[in-house]
Amino acid sequence: MQWEAVIGLEVHVQLSTKSKIFSGASPAFGGAPNTQACPVDLGLPGVLPVLNAEAVRMAVMFGLAIGAEIHPYSVFDRKNYFYPDLPKGYQISQFAHPIVGPGTIDVQMENGETITVGITRAHLEEDAGKSLHTSYPGMTGIDLNRTGTPLLEVVTDPDLRSPEQAVAYFKQLHALVRYLKICDGNLAEGSMRCDANVSVRPLGAEELGERSEIKNINSFRFVEKAITFEIERQIDILESGGKVQRDTRLYDSDLNETRSMRTKELSDDYRYFPDPDLLPVHLTPEFIAEVKSSLPELPEARKTRFTTELKLSDYDATWLTGDPEVADYFEAVLATTDDAKLTANWIMGDASAALHRDDLEWIDCPVPATELGRLIVRIKDNTLSSKLAKTVFEALWAGEGTADEIIEARGLRQLSDSGALGDIIEKIILDNPHQVAQYRAGKNKVLGFFVGRVMKATQGKANPGRVNELLLELLGSWGQSKGAE
Amino acid sequence: MANIDINHLCRLAQLALNDAEHEAVRGDLERIIAMVDQMQAMNTDHVEPLAHPLDANQRLRRDEVTEVVDRERYQLGAPATQDGLYLVPRVVE
Numbered sequence: 001m002q003w004e005a006v007i008g009l010e011v012h013v014q015l016s017t018k019s020k021i022f023s024g025a026s027p028a029f030g031g032a033p034n035t036q037a038c039p040v041d042l043g044l045p046g047v048l049p050v051l052n053a054e055a056v057r058m059a060v061m062f063g064l065a066i067g068a069e070i071h072p073y074s075v076f077d078r079k080n081y082f083y084p085d086l087p088k089g090y091q092i093s094q095f096a097h098p099i100v101g102p103g104t105i106d107v108q109m110e111n112g113e114t115i116t117v118g119i120t121r122a123h124l125e126e127d128a129g130k131s132l133h134t135s136y137p138g139m140t141g142i143d144l145n146r147t148g149t150p151l152l153e154v155v156t157d158p159d160l161r162s163p164e165q166a167v168a169y170f171k172q173l174h175a176l177v178r179y180l181k182i183c184d185g186n187l188a189e190g191s192m193r194c195d196a197n198v199s200v201r202p203l204g205a206e207e208l209g210e211r212s213e214i215k216n217i218n219s220f221r222f223v224e225k226a227i228t229f230e231i232e233r234q235i236d237i238l239e240s241g242g243k244v245q246r247d248t249r250l251y252d253s254d255l256n257e258t259r260s261m262r263t264k265e266l267s268d269d270y271r272y273f274p275d276p277d278l279l280p281v282h283l284t285p286e287f288i289a290e291v292k293s294s295l296p297e298l299p300e301a302r303k304t305r306f307t308t309e310l311k312l313s314d315y316d317a318t319w320l321t322g323d324p325e326v327a328d329y330f331e332a333v334l335a336t337t338d339d340a341k342l343t344a345n346w347i348m349g350d351a352s353a354a355l356h357r358d359d360l361e362w363i364d365c366p367v368p369a370t371e372l373g374r375l376i377v378r379i380k381d382n383t384l385s386s387k388l389a390k391t392v393f394e395a396l397w398a399g400e401g402t403a404d405e406i407i408e409a410r411g412l413r414q415l416s417d418s419g420a421l422g423d424i425i426e427k428i429i430l431d432n433p434h435q436v437a438q439y440r441a442g443k444n445k446v447l448g449f450f451v452g453r454v455m456k457a458t459q460g461k462a463n464p465g466r467v468n469e470l471l472l473e474l475l476g477s478w479g480q481s482k483g484a485e
Numbered sequence: 486m487a488n489i490d491i492n493h494l495c496r497l498a499q500l501a502l503n504d505a506e507h508e509a510v511r512g513d514l515e516r517i518i519a520m521v522d523q524m525q526a527m528n529t530d531h532v533e534p535l536a537h538p539l540d541a542n543q544r545l546r547r548d549e550v551t552e553v554v555d556r557e558r559y560q561l562g563a564p565a566t567q568d569g570l571y572l573v574p575r576v577v578e
Contacts, residue, residue, distance in 0.1 A: 017548050018548050018549060018550055019546075019548050019549055019550045019551070023552060024546070024549065024550055024551030024552040025550065025552040025554060026550045026552075032569055033568065033569035033570045034554075034556050034559070034560070034569050034570065034571070035554050035556050035569070036554060037554060037556075037559070038552035038554055039559070040552075042559060044559075050544070050545075050546040051543055051544075051545050051546060052545070052546055052548050053545035053546060053547060053548060054547075054548035055548075056545060073536075075536040075537060080497075082499050083576070084571075084573040084576055096534075096536065097536055131576065132570065133575070133576075135568075136567060136570075136572055138574070138575050139565070139572040139573065139574065139575055140572070140573050140574070140575050140576050141567065141568070141570035141571070141572055142570055142571040142572070142573060143569075143570055144571070269497055271497070274536050274537050276537075278543055279537060279539060279541050279542060279543040279544075280536055280537050280541075280542070280543060281542070281543045282542045282543075
């Protein structure tokens, strides 16, 4: 039987506010345990939550960016469950009245196809603390620094049909929140965590199969692998006549498998009710309009601008706009070079390779955009051949100075001058009468031999274009007939 | 009368009740549900659900770090701490 997977993702996007969602403590990553947990976060008696204005603004910004409905009236609810890293015994979340309503995100697949993913809702909530199970025999250590960190939970409709689509959507969402500067996008530090709801059904069936939920996947690769594993697991069960149990599962990346954590409590068991400590949030049309006017250029718009105004290919534009840091760097270089294609080639080629080699992010690129720009300008004005340019680039990378300083200091200027090159070429022609005779006899391949000699004589600095022109000219003038017209 | 699963509710609420308490709670809940049933009988077709009893707007806080965390003091009331962590009886899912 042919099976179809049905996948929905819930992504927790950690908002990059300076303070927590309901308290004035810092949500910064990496502090010593419990040094960023204030009485509100600890759930001490008598404390009250006060909502962070910036978290609200960021949520609205996200909603506007995906063309979603922004609810002018939203309510915070208590989601009740017991776990030691949740000191209050409930998580403040939004249930019946989320701040962001239905919207869509268009996702470009690698094969060029575009899929539209429905966003059911996005709501604000607080994060829980962390439990450390390993170091304390018989005990669990609790660090509440993360407690109260603002999260925007973005929930899709069950619109995704393959692990590849799920990853492409997750990447698109990642790019979007980074463009909006509402999340640092650091997956390794848990700034975006993904839960995947996965079920399978016979291809063509209307009814959804029983689903399982895979919790807390925190890398693009693991999203793909965990969902792939889960689809196969469910198909195996169904094909051997079994039934998929609705449950919550964990992905184990070491073993590449999902394991059941618990059979899912029914959602009613969280006993949501409006939090009496918080009043409803009313958003005015003026506030929403103000946030709308502050939206930056979004990935899709930037990509379209790159293909239409800069005449870049779809592939180049997609590559350059996926990460706002890359697109910003590209545009900064372009400001100096005024040559989009050559600039794109350098960024996608040498610059990207060097960053990858040294395991650096774009924001840490040691070559300032203006200097990569100057380097490219020197290629365009024929000071540098592409080979010499690579040498200059490595020197820029190593911090040896500006592009022009490096060209001067290392004598990397390309030889284009007809007089000087001509002298060198004439001498080579004189020294190699045998090859000249071969050339005259119509063996055009011998030209490569001469080019090689010229490059050797000039330590690779000769302008290859000029060398070819001069060789043809001078070899011709040495008696080679042009042959019949 | 609705069939109330007291054991399930006790598990959700993390309560351990003895038999006598069990029956007392059952009686209380039955009366509460009876009251809710009475409310359910009202026609609310044209009433918007009330999310909050106060018709006021949530005040927002400026996004600033204002809390100085005194971990030593906050942990004085904890039964067990180590390396800055609160220690609780082992929980493994």
